[in-house]
Amino acid sequence: MALTEALEETARHAAPDDAAPDAAPDQAPATPLLRVKGVTKMYGGRIGCAAVSFDLWPGEVLGIVGESGSGKSTLLGCLSGQLRPDAGEVIFDTSAQGPVDTLKLAEPQRRLLARTDWAFVHQNPRDGLRMGVSAGGNVGERLMATGARHYGRIRASAEDWLGRVEIDPTRIDDRPRQFSGGMQQRLQIARNLVSGPRLVFMDEPTGGLDVSVQARLLDLLRGLVRDMGLSAVLVTHDLAVVRLLADRLMVMKGGRVVEAGLTDQVLDDPQHAYTQLLVSSVLQV
């Protein structure tokens, strides 16, 4: 097949609407997966995060950057049900009932959601893994929590996921302590993604890792987001990481969002003084 034919075939296969050059606007999903409205969390008199609002659409990765203490982890905690905000709404489009305000759910329901539809990847793998349980157990546990009972199938699924995150499946019975930091982080990702969540929260997932391990992990996450159609909220200090991984970016300072938009627009044409400072203080991203 000639190259042009091959490419045309791709066009038909992948984007049938593009045949007419002035076709309707490019397709995008119709309902946000997550709608966040006015989320505020105070620690006594101190602001954790204040009046944060955004929509996250299916398949999108939203990056959150900002200096230490700007409220990134607080916000992530409020979104994922780990912290109780003082005000605001966190409306999640559940697979069972459609959009619900997760803050108004009863605790058991919210916990169920956290096990089925959400995943949380912590900066420190120790916070997201059971260190005393084997690698296979760590992955299988989350499947069991969502109702799986068949031992053989759970083990097979655990092996499959270890392979996907590039951990040799023969190490299925090793404990996480026997793994390197990067492997522990990959194990945490496998444990979180095995149950097929639709939304992943990540707090500095590549934080403690050296640069080349970070790169592998980033590539892995990108592939998983694409192949599973995941949406993700990614907190990081690293502008190079958001550039490569996030579709959209939110910049926080003092608990508030100072700027938000398309990632490369915020980085290449920052509008807010603080974002300009942040971007100009790194060499090249």
Next chain:
Amino acid sequence: MIEVRNVAKDFTLHNQGGTVLRVMEGANLSVAPGECIALTGASGAGKSTLMRMIWGNYRTDHGMIRVGGTEVSGAEPRRIIALRRATLGYVSQFLRVVPRVPTLRVVAEPLLSLGVPEKRAEARAAELLTRLRIGESLLGLSPTTFSGGEQQRVNIARGFIHPYPALLLDEPTASLDAQNRETVLHLIEEAKARGAAIIGIFHDEAARERLCDRVIDVTAFTPERIG
């Protein structure tokens, strides 16, 4: 296919006393399917700025920019994301990739994100890279350690792997030898022939002559006091 109407651009330098720089005003152009136009003008005239506004990484605060059915100016991020996925391609001057990802995957990526199966996407990537003389031994390596010309060709492969109806090309033939330059000119001609609307910046005058139906000197959009 691509339309720019009465566009102006200001940069506000907050960390330099809030200076507002107006770098463009009254920019107008329109590119039909199958047409290739060149942006010209001296260094600093605003060629890259205009191209970036169309791509959407520079914000358009004044005027209107439309690509296909999407109004880029003022669009929500997800509209621009969708536009870039299927309709608008961009070959930038520099390659930006996740380190350690093999070249074949870097090039196949746009197809994967459109849902093309991995095998087919990688076969297409290999075909295009071979045409651009990236040797088979390089396909499994990350392009981060490649030479400037090799990286440039990887970038081009990525921009041509999907038949985008609209294409932005920033110096696509810079740093290429004669043979590879010829291949790239062919790719651009093929894209024109299949109906792509193309805007390019070419310092390569012969390439411009051969490819472009019209030349737009952006100096016409440069405010007096800068030029």
